[in-house]
Amino acid sequence: MPSLPPIRPEDEAVAEKIRPGGAFDAPVDEAHGRILFELALRLGDDSLILGQRLAEWCGHAPGVEVDLSLANMALDLIGQATHFLTIAAEAEGKGRSADDLAFRRDVLDFKNCLLVEQPNGDFAQTMARQFLFSAWQKRLFDGLTACADDRIAAVAAKAVKEVAYHEELAAEWVIRLGDGTEESRARMIDGLDWMWRFIPELFETDEVMTDAAARGLVPDLASIRIGYDARVRAVLAEAGLEAPADQRPILGGRRGHHSEHLGHLLAVMQYLPRTYPDAVW
Amino acid sequence: MYTTELSKSASGANVQGIEDPAKLAAFEARVAADEFIEPKDWMPEAYRRTLTRQISQHAHSEIVGMLPEGNWISRAPSLRRKAILLAKVQDEAGHGLYLYSAAETLGTSRREMIEALHSGKAKYSTIFNYPTLTWADIGAIGWLVDGAAIMNQVPLQRTSYGPYARAMVRVCKEESFHQRQGYEICMAMMAGTPDQQRMMQDAFNRWWWPSLMMFGPTDDNSPNTAQSMRWRIKRDTNDELRQKFVDITAPQADAIGLTVPDPDLKWNEAKGGYDFGAVDWEEFYAVVKGEGPVAKERMKARRDAWEKGAWVREAAAAYAEKQARKAQAA
Numbered sequence: 177m178p179s180l181p182p183i184r185p186e187d188e189a190v191a192e193k194i195r196p197g198g199a200f201d202a203p204v205d206e207a208h209g210r211i212l213f214e215l216a217l218r219l220g221d222d223s224l225i226l227g228q229r230l231a232e233w234c235g236h237a238p239g240v241e242v243d244l245s246l247a248n249m250a251l252d253l254i255g256q257a258t259h260f261l262t263i264a265a266e267a268e269g270k271g272r273s274a275d276d277l278a279f280r281r282d283v284l285d286f287k288n289c290l291l292v293e294q295p296n297g298d299f300a301q302t303m304a305r306q307f308l309f310s311a312w313q314k315r316l317f318d319g320l321t322a323c324a325d326d327r328i329a330a331v332a333a334k335a336v337k338e339v340a341y342h343e344e345l346a347a348e349w350v351i352r353l354g355d356g357t358e359e360s361r362a363r364m365i366d367g368l369d370w371m372w373r374f375i376p377e378l379f380e381t382d383e384v385m386t387d388a389a390a391r392g393l394v395p396d397l398a399s400i401r402i403g404y405d406a407r408v409r410a411v412l413a414e415a416g417l418e419a420p421a422d423q424r425p426i427l428g429g430r431r432g433h434h435s436e437h438l439g440h441l442l443a444v445m446q447y448l449p450r451t452y453p454d455a456v457w
Numbered sequence: 458m459y460t461t462e463l464s465k466s467a468s469g470a471n472v473q474g475i476e477d478p479a480k481l482a483a484f485e486a487r488v489a490a491d492e493f494i495e496p497k498d499w500m501p502e503a504y505r506r507t508l509t510r511q512i513s514q515h516a517h518s519e520i521v522g523m524l525p526e527g528n529w530i531s532r533a534p535s536l537r538r539k540a541i542l543l544a545k546v547q548d549e550a551g552h553g554l555y556l557y558s559a560a561e562t563l564g565t566s567r568r569e570m571i572e573a574l575h576s577g578k579a580k581y582s583t584i585f586n587y588p589t590l591t592w593a594d595i596g597a598i599g600w601l602v603d604g605a606a607i608m609n610q611v612p613l614q615r616t617s618y619g620p621y622a623r624a625m626v627r628v629c630k631e632e633s634f635h636q637r638q639g640y641e642i643c644m645a646m647m648a649g650t651p652d653q654q655r656m657m658q659d660a661f662n663r664w665w666w667p668s669l670m671m672f673g674p675t676d677d678n679s680p681n682t683a684q685s686m687r688w689r690i691k692r693d694t695n696d697e698l699r700q701k702f703v704d705i706t707a708p709q710a711d712a713i714g715l716t717v718p719d720p721d722l723k724w725n726e727a728k729g730g731y732d733f734g735a736v737d738w739e740e741f742y743a744v745v746k747g748e749g750p751v752a753k754e755r756m757k758a759r760r761d762a763w764e765k766g767a768w769v770r771e772a773a774a775a776y777a778e779k780q781a782r783k784a785q786a787a
Contacts (some may be wrong), residue, residue, distance in 0.1 A: 228531065231530045232531060234523065234543065234547075235523035235524045235527035235758070235762070236527075236758065238763075238767075238769035238770060239770060240557070241554070242769070243550045244550045244551060247546065247550065250543055251540060251543045251544055254536060254540045255540060258536045258537070258540070261536070274536055278536055279534070279535070298765075351776075352772060352773055352776040353769070353772050353776075355776055355779065356771070356772025356773065356775045357768070357771055357772045359771075360769070360771070363768070444532055445532065447532055448532060448534035448592060452650065452653070454650055455534075455649050455650050455653050457535050457538055457592070457642075457646075
């Protein structure tokens with residue numbers, strides 16, 4: 177048996193200050209709540225902002241069937257947002273609700289990725305955005321079904337089916353428009369070109385994501401990237417399109433530094449609760 | 458949403474002269490026995506024409522009807538309200554789709570129907586030519602407009618044309634959810650702040666009379682009603698339905714503290730229903746003619762969506778054709 181170091185008086189003093197509780201009690205970990213809040217906020221904001229964007233099409237899409245499918249996706253995303261923001265509000269523990277988070281935060285506190293807040297543009301741009309996002313969200317949610325937080329895992333397990341459909345639908349449109357007419361092809365090329373610079377942000381591994389991965393809350397983004405790149409390549413190939421040249425990544429959404437577009441989206445979305453702060457709807 | 462026969466010409470008047478009398482008699486007997494007429498069955502041309510007009514008007518109303526409520530999806534005040542409103546407007550699109558399909562079984566293509574709408578030849582419900590100014594309008598539309606729609610449509614579940622009747626069965630189930638969500642918004646508004654109550658009463662004032670107009674002209678001014686009822690295209694008269702609507706809606710308004718904007722509204726014990734003031738028919742016919750407050754906005758929005766979407770539809774057709782050629786070559 178190796179000899180043990182002596183217990184020094186200064187070590188005893190430190191030990192005295194440690195919270196009471198047996199060795200088998202779960203450690204009180206405030207950092208965990210903070211990371212969970214940040215993560216759920218990112219997930220919720222991604223879904224909320226894209227849902228809000230897609231809903232802008234309602235009544236104005238190129239055909240009734242398309243209108244239905246866009247509204248359907250928007251509805252799925254608003255549902256996901258509601259779940260994730262509810263989890264975020266609970267993790268924060270400050271008495272805020274999912275609605276408070278959606279309607280009473282300003283730009284700097286929104287943590288969605290920049291891709292989802294991009295304007296709808298034409299239908300090609302909307303579908304380029306949708307495909308690049310849903311292909312990522314699908315792989316992320318696959319991983320989140322094993323999330324150490326049961327609630328996130330449960331939401332992901334339900335939502336991953338919806339998102340698989342979003343990815344499929346958007347991929348079909350990328351192919352159809354890419355391989356349709358000259359005009360649709362040119363528009364899809366422009367749509368992809370607009371969105372391409374926001375892809376790296378989806379895989380950005382900052383402190384929150386590193387910490388969340390260490391806690392078993394999120395899958396390894398680098399491993400998701402492999403499948404994502406392969407899927408995007410395959411769909412573009414089927415569409416007869418070349419991948420846009422890599423562009424300088426634009427980052428910042430996860431830290432609250434957004435494009436100019438988000439402020440306008442929030443101004444519209446939040447106007448009623450902000451104008452009538454005491455009202456219940 | 459709903460439908461009203463908006464044609465003023467008595468389309469059935471000459472039926473007897475044109476059609477084969479034996480076939481016509483057999484047809485009339487089937488309809489009188491409450492049998493369903495199916496797409497491949499023989500039917501008088503006037504029946505086909507009237508139904509095509511009615512079902513396509515109904516379909517157009519669903520599609521144009523997405524616009525006033527769609528106007529508030531981006532500004533819905535909570536996540537729950539946003540989801541409900543999106544689901545509702547999405548339902549309207551779905552109704553439009555079933556109805557276009559039902560009308561197509563009578564031999565007119567969806568493209569022709571949509572072109573007739575965009576050229577102003579085909580009509581849609583007058584109610585959608587009024588603006589949605591505040592969130593309270595979303596409550597008022599669900600409660601009153603969808604409420605009136607249900608009253609019109611429930612009898613149509615037994616209409617004589619099979620595809621239309623079956624479409625109505627699905628549509629009615631969804632409309633009753635629409636009506637309840639609308640009334641629930643109204644309840645929340647009236648239980649809310651003075652600002653909310655003011656918005657709600659204002660919305661109610663603006664939507665009440667146009668909702669009564671949704672049932673169409675008075676019976677003595679509704680030339681097609683008799684023929685349509687004989688053919689079971691219609692099962693109740695405009696005035697009967699309007700009366701029923703007032704009788705049900707006035708107490709609902711009262712229950713949440715709203716005042717019906719009609720000084721003549723009074724319970725009539727003898728008839729077991731309300732007496733109510735005269736509808737402004739001059740306004741109704743002006744709106745039918747396309748002079749509603751936001752008629753130009755509605756038509757522009759529909760035409761823009763169609764024209765801006767043309768390249769998408771062309772691309773989809775071109776792609777499908779390429780795929781078909783590839784499949785043939787393989």
